[in-house]
Amino acid sequence: MKLVGPWLSGYTRRVGTTLKLLNLPFEHLPYHAYQQRERVKAFSPMMRVPALELDDGQVLIDSSAIVDYLDSLVPPEQRLMPAGGPERVRALQLAGYAMACYDKLARYCDELMLRPEAYRLAHLQAGYEEQLLIGLGVLNAAHAQPWFLGPRISQADVMAVIAFQSAAVVLPHAVNNEAFPQLAALAHHAMQLPAFSSTLPDLSDLQASGLFGADANA
Numbered sequence: 316m317k318l319v320g321p322w323l324s325g326y327t328r329r330v331g332t333t334l335k336l337l338n339l340p341f342e343h344l345p346y347h348a349y350q351q352r353e354r355v356k357a358f359s360p361m362m363r364v365p366a367l368e369l370d371d372g373q374v375l376i377d378s379s380a381i382v383d384y385l386d387s388l389v390p391p392e393q394r395l396m397p398a399g400g401p402e403r404v405r406a407l408q409l410a411g412y413a414m415a416c417y418d419k420l421a422r423y424c425d426e427l428m429l430r431p432e433a434y435r436l437a438h439l440q441a442g443y444e445e446q447l448l449i450g451l452g453v454l455n456a457a458h459a460q461p462w463f464l465g466p467r468i469s470q471a472d473v474m475a476v477i478a479f480q481s482a483a484v485v486l487p488h489a490v491n492n493e494a495f496p497q498l499a500a501l502a503h504h505a506m507q508l509p510a511f512s513s514t515l516p517d518l519s520d521l522q523a524s525g526l527f528g529a530d531a532n533a
């Protein structure tokens with residue numbers, strides 16, 4: 316399988332982390348959706364990442380569809396989304412919040428990266444930040460011990476760690492270990508696993524993104 320997209324894209328990192336947690340081999344093609352559109356287009360006609368090219372040449376887009384497919388490739392006990400019951404509801408609920416947090420962060424970043432400063436809409440940015448902080452508050456209160464489902468890692472943990480770490484880089488004044496201690500502990504626990512530690516964006520990717528100087532504290 317080939318995964319198209321850079322780790323700077325949290326949605327791509329979600330898929331890469333999942334592939335690694337499930338021990339599924341893949342080739343990583345870190346093409347950037349905005350800066351390498353033609354390369355991305357060769358795999359993903361709408362020029363969106365992540366895209367996953369399967370071994371038979373079919374391509375899946377959208378991280379939620381992709382991680383759902385990847386779960387189907389491994390035995391039930393290894394899957395990152397429980398099959399049913401209260402555990403599934405909880406994993407879906409928290410993964411939903413984590414995705415919504417990342418979506419708001421992505422919109423906030425688009426304002427910063429794509430719109431010239433004079434044309435930025437301050438009320439939009441403030442609204443995205445407010446929604447992001449509310450979502451992170453929900454996740455912080457969900458008591459991961461050490462994961463949200465207890466001993467078993469799930470898609471909720473994967474996306475919550477990615478959303479928290481990415482937000483901590485972009486908005487360090489508001490998203491940090493003191494403001495969200497439970498998420499900080501979750502991220503610290505996750506970073507013991509190569510699936511998370513080997514998919515952090517490079518400093519050069521962060522600098523090239525035009526967002527800021529890197530100031531991650533997660």
Ligand SMILES: N[C@@H](CCC(=O)N[C@@H](CS)C(=O)NCC(=O)O)C(=O)O
Nearest residue numbers: 324326348362363364365377378379
């Ligand atoms: N819901 C999608 C979101 C994917 C997404 O927004 N990807 C961004 C990069 S982080 C992208 O490709 N943007 C370029 C575009 O959509 O034109 C997912 O979960 O995969």
